Amino acid sequence: MRSATFSAFLVAIALLAGAMPARSAAGDWVTAWSSAQQALGEARLSNATVRLFARITLPGDQLRVRLDNSFGQAPVTIGHAAAAPRARGAAIAAGLSRELRFGGKPGVTIPAGGTVTSDPLALPVAAQEDLAISLFVPDAEVRPSQHNNAYVTSYVTENGAGDQTMSEDGRPFTGRITSTYWLKSILVRATMPASAIVAFGDSITDGTCSTIDAHDRWEDVLGLRLALSKPVRLAVLNEGIGGNTVTKGANYQPALNSPSGVERLERDVLSHAGVSHVVLFLGTNDLRREASAAQVETGITDIVRRLHARRIKVVGVTILPRHSVVPGIADTGWDDRKSKVRRAVNDWIRKRAGFDAVLDFDRLVRTRADADLIEPALGCGDGVHPSPFGYFMLAKSVDLGLFTRK
Numbered sequence: 001m002r003s004a005t006f007s008a009f010l011v012a013i014a015l016l017a018g019a020m021p022a023r024s025a026a027g028d029w030v031t032a033w034s035s036a037q038q039a040l041g042e043a044r045l046s047n048a049t050v051r052l053f054a055r056i057t058l059p060g061d062q063l064r065v066r067l068d069n070s071f072g073q074a075p076v077t078i079g080h081a082a083a084a085p086r087a088r089g090a091a092i093a094a095g096l097s098r099e100l101r102f103g104g105k106p107g108v109t110i111p112a113g114g115t116v117t118s119d120p121l122a123l124p125v126a127a128q129e130d131l132a133i134s135l136f137v138p139d140a141e142v143r144p145s146q147h148n149n150a151y152v153t154s155y156v157t158e159n160g161a162g163d164q165t166m167s168e169d170g171r172p173f174t175g176r177i178t179s180t181y182w183l184k185s186i187l188v189r190a191t192m193p194a195s196a197i198v199a200f201g202d203s204i205t206d207g208t209c210s211t212i213d214a215h216d217r218w219e220d221v222l223g224l225r226l227a228l229s230k231p232v233r234l235a236v237l238n239e240g241i242g243g244n245t246v247t248k249g250a251n252y253q254p255a256l257n258s259p260s261g262v263e264r265l266e267r268d269v270l271s272h273a274g275v276s277h278v279v280l281f282l283g284t285n286d287l288r289r290e291a292s293a294a295q296v297e298t299g300i301t302d303i304v305r306r307l308h309a310r311r312i313k314v315v316g317v318t319i320l321p322r323h324s325v326v327p328g329i330a331d332t333g334w335d336d337r338k339s340k341v342r343r344a345v346n347d348w349i350r351k352r353a354g355f356d357a358v359l360d361f362d363r364l365v366r367t368r369a370d371a372d373l374i375e376p377a378l379g380c381g382d383g384v385h386p387s388p389f390g391y392f393m394l395a396k397s398v399d400l401g402l403f404t405r406k
Contacts, residue, residue: 023193023194023195023233023274023276024190024193024194024195024273024274025190025193026190026191026192026193027189027190027191028189028190028194028273028274029064029187029188029189029190029273029274030058030060030187030188030190030194030195030196030235030273030274031185031186031187031196031235031237031272031273031274031275032056032057032058032060032063032125032186032187032188032196032235032237033054033055033056033057033131033185033186033235033237034184034185034186034198034237034238034239034268034272035054035147035150035180035183035184035185035238035239036147036238036239036240036241036258036264036268037068037070037071037145037146037147037180037182037184038071038146038147038148038241038257038258038259039071039145039146039148039257039258040071040072040073040143040144040145040146041143041144041145041146041148041179041181042143043143043144043156043177043179043181044141044142044143044159045137045141045142045143045144045156045159046137046139046140046141046142046159046160047137047138047139047140047159047160047161047162048136048137048156048157048158048159048160048161048162049134049135049136049137049156049157049161049162049163049164049165049167049172049173050134050135050137050144050154050155050156050157050177050181051090051132051133051134051154051155051156051164051170051173052132052133052134052135052154052180052181052183053086053130053131053132053133053152053153053154054130054131054133054152054183054186055128055129055130055131055152055215055220056125056126056127056128056129056130056131056186056188057127057128057223057226057227057234057235057236057237058127058188058190058194058196058232058233058234058235059124059125059126059127059188059190059191059232060124060125060187060188060189060190060191061122061124061188061189061191062120062121062122062123062124062188062189063083063120063121063123063125063131063186063187063188063189064117064118064119064120064121064186064187065081065083065100065117065118065121065133065183065185065186065187066115066116066117066118066183066184066185066186066187067108067110067115067116067117067118067135067182067183067184068110068114068115068145068182068184068267069110069111069112069113069114069115069145069182070113070115070145070184070267071113071145071146072110072112072113072143072144072145073112073143074112075109075110075111075112075114076109076110076137076139076142076144076145076182077107077108077109077110077137077138077139078107078108078109078110078135078136078137078182079106079107079136079137079138079163080099080106080107080135080136080163080165081099081100081102081106081107081108081118081133081134081135081136081165082097082098082099082100082132082133082134082165082166083097083098083100083121083123083131083132083133083134084096084097084098084123084131084132084134085125085129085130085131085132086129086130086131086132087168089155089170090132090155090170090171090173091168091169091170092132092167092168092170093168094168095168096123097134097165097166097168098121098122098123099165099166100118100119100121100133101118101119101121102116102117102118102119103119104119110182115184115271117187120189125188127227127232128223128224128227131186133183133186134164134165134166134167135165135181135182135183136162136163136164136165138163144179144181144182145181145182146179146180146181146182147179147180147241148179148242149178149179149206149207149208149242150178150179150180151178151206151207151210151211151212151213151217152178152180152212152213152215153176153177153178153212153213154176154177154178154179154180154181155170155173155174155175155176155177156173156174156175156176156177157172157173157174157175158172158174158175178212185237185272187273190274192231192233193233194232194233194234194235194274195233195234195235195274195275195276195277196234196235196236196237196272196273196274196275196276196277197222197234197235197236197237197275197276197277197278197279197403198237198239198268198269198272198275198277198278198279199218199219199222199236199237199238199239199240199279199281200239200240200261200265200268200269200278200279200280200281200282201239201240201241201244201279201280201281201282201317202240202241202242202243202244202245202281202282202284202285203240203241203242203243203244203384203385204218204240204281204284204320204384204385204386205217205218205219205238205239205240205281206238206240206241206242206244207238207240207391208242208380208384208385209380209382209385209386209387209388210388210391211388214388216388216391216392217238217391218386218391218392218394218395219236219238219240219279219395220236220238220391220395221391221392221394221395221396222236222395222398223235223236225395225396225398225400226400226403229400229404233404234276234403234404235274237272237275239268239269240281241257241258242257243256243257243258243285244258244260244261244282244285245260245261245282245283245285245286245289245291246260246261246262246282246283246286246291246295246296246299246300246303247260247261247262247286247291247295247296247298247299248260248262248263249286249289249290249291249295251290252286252289252290252291253289253290254289260299261280261282261299261303262299262302262303265303265306265307269307269312270306270307270310275310275312276312276313276403277312277313277314277315277402277403278307278312278313278314278315279315279317279359280300280303280304280314280315280316280317280355281317281361282300283296283300283319283342283345284319284320284322284342284384286299287319287338287341287342287345288322288333288334288338290338291341292341293341293344293345293348296345297345297348297353300316300349300353301353301354304316304353304354304355308354313356313357314355314356315355315356315357315358315359315402316349316353316355316357316358316359317349317358317359317361318346318349318350318358318359318360318361318362318363319342319345319346319349319362320361320362320365320366320374320384320386321339321342321362321365321366321371321372321373321374322334322338322339322342322372322383322384323372323373323374323383323384324336324339324372325383326381326382326383329382329383332383332384334383336372339372342372343371343372346362357402359394359397359398361394361397364378364393364394364397365378365379365386365390365393365394374386374390375390377389377390378390378393
């Protein structure tokens, strides 16, 4: 495919009548980074410190940090916490580490299934800046509530290393992880009217086949495009989970590894500050599990209704092709019958779903010869996911006016 043809693949349905969702005013809090917890991790921390990295997508003059224990089976105590700009690797910028406080105290206990948010911290951040959040876990055998596949390297000390939250050179952080422990979101106090876009999806949003530490997922590239705008007024949040579905079908097999989109909408979208838009990119994993078109459409309709009730604009995304036969994979879980259902759901998404706009990623990635196959130059070879170049082309095709026009 030639670049000149890509604009033809993007179907942007005109914004529905009604007021544009209001942006937060200068001085308001807006979520500038987030992650979706999905499981209780297997790691066991004892008197250890983790240093987690997050790339901020909106500038601000202060920040707050939210910690979740969504899948924790017991309360978890954070004995000390700090935030700092990154220098390199596990090292942080000299002299810029700041202690986080919770209700004026240096530590906090997060209830099982609960959430806590830090006090405001006077630490200015810029869009696309990497921020280190260091958490000291004093107790023994603590398992983290986590996002499994962050595609970003974070760090952990050996057990028994104690409180290393203020370490500048990062040398105590000898272990590397690519999961995100407890860190749910980072909010910034916006210096001008701003809002957040939530990418709400499955593995294609989570970043399967992307490159660790390259920030080359489609929503990363979208965030970079928006960050090059002056002034920067939109954050991009990644609330993707690999394998995620729209609904929780009674007979879904294989079993789900995370709460469905309908179930997690409050936690992963509506609880964030300053959300003006959601890009809804779910459905392929329902169809793989034998869901009917009606099941997927009913779930999507429920999500759209709930978002519209909060004056949040919803951008729908068509479901990408999946290959029935992939060399080296014995069973893809897909067949021509499921492709037929996918085409029917996509027709509904384009014409009747009630979205405020539609990104037709299906038409962008499919081959000219067969609408049920991904163009080899845009796929990573597994028959399901784009390659880093494919993700780049998805983000490049997005009309930024969907989010910026009045």
